[in-house]
Amino acid sequence: MTFELELRGITKRYPGVLANDAVDLAVRPAEIHAIVGENGAGKTTLMSLLYGLFPPDEGDIFIRGERVEFSSALDAIAAGLGMVHQSFKLFPTLSVAENVVFRQEPRRRGLIDRVAAVARVRDLADRYGLAVDPEAAVEDLPVGVLQRVEILKALYRDAQVLILDEPTAVLTPQERDQLFEVIRRLRDAGRTVIFITHKLGEVMAISDRVTVLRNGRAVADLVTAETDPAEITLHMTGRAVDLDRRAPEHQPDQAVLEVENLTVLGGHGRAVVKDAGFQVRSGEIVGIAGVAGNGQSELIEALCGLTEADTGAVMLSGRDITTADVAGRRAAGLAYIPEDRYGVGTIRRASVSENLLIGHHREETVQRRGWFDRGAVARLTRRLVEVFDIKTGSVSGPVSTLSGGNLQKVVVAREMEHRTPLLIAEQPTRGLDIGAIEFVHSQLIRYRDQGGAVLMVSAELSEILALSTRILVMFEGSIVATLDPRTVDEPEVGLYMTGAHLEAAVA
Amino acid sequence: GGDDEEAAPEGPSLIYVTPNPIGVNKFLELGQVGTQRVAEELGGTWKTFESTNDSDRRANIEAAIDEAPDIVVLTTFTLVELADELSKATPDQKFILIDACPDEPAANLHCGVFREHEGAYLLGIMAGRLSEAKEIGSVVALDIPFLHRWSDSFALGAQSIDPSINDTQVFIGGDNPFSDPARAKEQALAVAARGADHIFAVGAGSNGGIFEAAVQEGFLSYGVDVNQCPEAPGHIVDNNMKLVDVLVEQLAKQVLDGTAGPVVAFGLAEGGTGVMALESDEALADSQCVIADHPDIVAEVRDARDAIVNGDIVVPDPLFG
């Protein structure tokens, strides 16, 4: 048969890394093809090669039986490929319509026909059930919508094959279900979808076939209906992993973090966090669930001192830290694993060791009267690298060469090392592979068991349910529910996250 | 550059050091002309060391001293401190300093200064006669006392004809006062907009802009240092000329003879400063200066010159007055 898309013997080397090693991949027309693999297995690299972002060192690409050589993404687009990148490639200040029609703008008398652009985008969105306002500025939109914009971009270019790199990492269950709806509709319309994910549940739910990558090699090509998560995991890791672990019982102690009537104003003067009040006690993990863009990030930033709260009070271990700055709050006993590990959690241009030092650099153990004890600094970083098993060539090498999972380990190691009474963990496992997730979870639980208080924000409901002692649900800036993970399930939490309980109450 | 290669070894050697690039200032160019003339007349050698800023100056003068020429020729006030210090440090080296003099010059330092205010005063007389609007002005590179010799004396000369004449002085300033014709032109236009019909251009390299303004707005202007009338024929009345070349030449010969005193002052009396109107009638006729069309004023100016020379008119020096 003619494959929609076929890769043969694709090899790509980076200095010191064989990112793709003679990978074969065959994708049939109108199928949903999942690609799975641990962090650094080479998924993104393979897709980038396919999409023409850079050429493979070896190997051939065939589209509908014809050998192609892409010199740029443009060629790939022309050949009917569309890609939704793991990190979105959108222009924040431009409108949705402008983002979508970019480079294929409808024109009238030499100028962009803006009316037509908006109309076409709206049309396309309606056809595939992608709810977006074509005239909104992209920078004002929540992530879930951004992803729809990315999909619209591909569809607008009439992509026959749509590549989605970890599309669900940032979505709520509802959004994910909507996305799956869209994907099925696309398949039914005869289009092919390549779907990269770390979540085996999703693989089972949506895909027709699945290819497993490990260490740059394609190790399995399976029909979804004929396999199960355990088999896939075995291919991915070479060992069995137990994911279904509930948090052990534990008795929470006194309050570490107390938040009262906290209100945060956004850039436009609108309240993005409304009157939030809650406690986190030592020995418990409080999970915050919510659709991205409902104030979780703003709440956390305000707690950490990165943005200013408008009203309200924050107490940490009995001390009022409402007006303290970041350093003051850290000193009062708070550590923070931020959601954005690239832009906030680490410093790309600095070395691994310099990154491990952030926030520790004023501690008496590493410096004296403003001068570093270089031996102590080296000991600290060496220990963290060892304990957290961070895979890095040299601690003085740039952190930018670490894989996503190892980068996250740098952040987790550093923040846990503070051994503060309170740890705030935002999306601690986003984009990590199963092994890394397991590791971070065990660390969070260890932290809790040692009497730490953990406040965790996650888009991953299974994670929230598995780890939390209590669940707070945020919707449009307010905490709308406090739930017990032992008595709720994912769909129920999802209802609160989308504000459905409010509608129910009104009805 | 010099021509030391072909020079006869027995002639004198001179090194001329400027405080600024020669280009922006006709005056500096004349210094070089004078130096060259002495060297060539006496079959000697000459060189020019051109400086651009404060720290170049010391480097250049020291390099000149290293070469031990017969005379090191320095120009302008800017070099007075260095001239004083280095002449005292190297008593065997002879120096000429034009345009300024330290309070107590060393025996090996010989100064030549000008009385520029005398020539400017004569230009003022012309403006006083010719101005119909009774509004005159000067566009001056910088608000420094030295340049007030030009602008203040110009106003004084005009007011000696008609005390009701109003004077406006503006300064070019900016990043590049001696070489910003565009800015100078706007300044001149601003003065013209106030009604001035005679504007003295004391802007060195910026003067071209002032003359353009004169052509555009139809006012009359005055140049400096050399005869600038050909730059805008019909729009430049006359110039306050400074015969730096002559002064350098005279002084250098005196230094070589051993007859030079500590200070020579060059004014109208010595023929070291002047205006075209004082030149021969032929030279004046060829000058393309507006004043050539006004023989009556030329005569009056010549009388004034005589009066200044014999002390009947005393032109105060704005610098030390």
Add this chain to the structure above:
Amino acid sequence: MLERVLNGVGDMSRRAVRSPVTFSLLFAFALAAAIVAVTGGDPLAAGGEMFTGAVTGSGLRNTLGRSVPIIGMALAVSIAFRSGIINLGGEGQMVIGGLAGTIVAIYVPGPGYVIVPLAMLAGAVVGAVWGLLPAYGQTWLRLPILITSLLLNYVARAITGYLVRFQLLDDAVTLTSTRQVPETARMPKMPIFGGVSLSLILVIVLVALLWMVYTRSVAGYESQMTGFNMRSARYGGIDVEQRTVQVMVVAGAIGGLIGTHLIIGEALRFIDGELVLAGFAWTGLLVSLLAVNRPIPIFITGMFFSALQIGGLAMQRNAGVSWRLSQVLQAVVIVAVACRLAIRRGERPSTEVSDAESAAVGEV
């Protein structure tokens, strides 16, 4: 072929030969030589004069002397650049600090060992205050230091010009100038190479101090992290605003020191407009950028640029080639280094995504 020849040489020298700096220098000098040849000069003679003029006799002293303001201003700018602050206000800080130092030197009586340090202190303090203005402009009013510091240069010039013209004028001279700095209040010269200003020691101390601060102090670490990524630095508990203010104070203070040195150690009078003519602030800025804001390379690069300038004068004096060519030469070296041109062909600079890019695209 070239490869085989190079293989014979040690690794160090191979790297030196292939380094972009080496190539840039060769490239710039070759270009300059071509210009000299085309305009009818003798490139070899010009180059010879340039070299001997920079490193022999009074040339050596002048090279060392001029390196003081160049290296000093480069150090000042490096402090800001390392923390991601683009301070283009070095000139203003130098000028206004310089006048303050001059005033102390002229009007405060006392022995030299008191007045000289006092004048330097005054210059540093006023320079620091001038650095504070754009810093507060950024932290309070959110005005980019890049613009305000540039604009404040003109204001500093106007203020000093006004003061000199209307308050401090020495009417015995014909320029807008202060009185001369009295003999006792001058920066002493060391008896080496025929008299090099003591300020050179100051600069060397500054280089050593900053090297220490940059490599082993908390302040240096915090500045560097802030310069790399302001958001991460803030997240790590670094008070970015406070650092900005501190950095501008130190940068301004060094600018003021250098300004004061240029008067009490070199010109001996504050003449309106003279201090900016030589463009030390700009040369320093380029030196710092070329040296990637590291103190020891700044010292070396600063010396080199000083030599180029002094050698350029000698070239003009003795080979009749305009000093403008040395200006061209400096510019070409910098352009070539900035382009990181290297001998190895086909080598491209890395196409790493910038911090700003990753932060903005992120994983939204």
Add this chain to the structure above:
Amino acid sequence: MFEQILDAALFDSATRAMIPILLAALGGMICERAGVFQIALEGIMLAGAFAAVAGSYLAISWTLGVVFGIAAGMLISLALAYGTVTRRGDPIVLGIALNLLAMGLTGFLLPQLFDVRGVFQHPRIDGLDRIAIPVLSDIPWVGPVLFDNTILTYVALLLVPGLWVLLFRTAIGLRLRGVGERPLAAETLGVSPTVYKYGAVLASGALAGLAGAQLSLGNVVQFAENMSSGRGWVAVVAVMLGRAHPVGVLAAAALFALAEALGFRFQGNGLPVQITDALPFVVTLLALIIARKRFARLLDLTTAA
């Protein structure tokens, strides 16, 4: 006193002061939009002024002068484009070095080519004529100020709406802004950041070259060493103050020029030159403070060293 200061000649003077700044700033604006930090405007303007005079002198034609000015500007900006875009060099280093290069080269070439020092003025240099636009130039006040000017004045003024349309209504403009904002995103859609950045930098070179031509063939008809005298830096500030928007840039350039022209007038009324010299810069600072709410984004751009 006021009738002596506020008259048509004042606005005339302000217009002339504004045009070179405006032309260069519009160039800088295009670069800013394309994500290239352009601070070589000073040097490009100077090179443009020199080449314009040289070309006009050689051909006795201002047309060729203008062409030369544009060409020189583009040549220098080509170095900037190669350095920043192809070699990914630091635009600040390159910009400052190119300013130095232009200063050195023009200073070196002036005596080499024309055998004069400092200032080059010659009857062969054909200046830009004032072209009065019929009818419009008869409008009282506005007419003589705006509609009796050199051709480059009209070009500059027409470029304001022209560039607005280009940036915000055409495909090229959309792509240019996209490239400036997220080069990688543009690249994945097949819009080459390299091409657009080169285009923007070359366009800025052409415009700053025109600014130089206006300076040396329009404002005056001569070349003087370093005659750009900081106007290019003012243009850099105008781009920022005007937030890289054509109308904003126009307003910023006009504000600065008006303050400068007023300064000249105030000097005539006895205000010291030291104060009037600083006036345009102080006014610009004040404008920055007043408009400061808008600079949050700019701050992020300029502090990411």
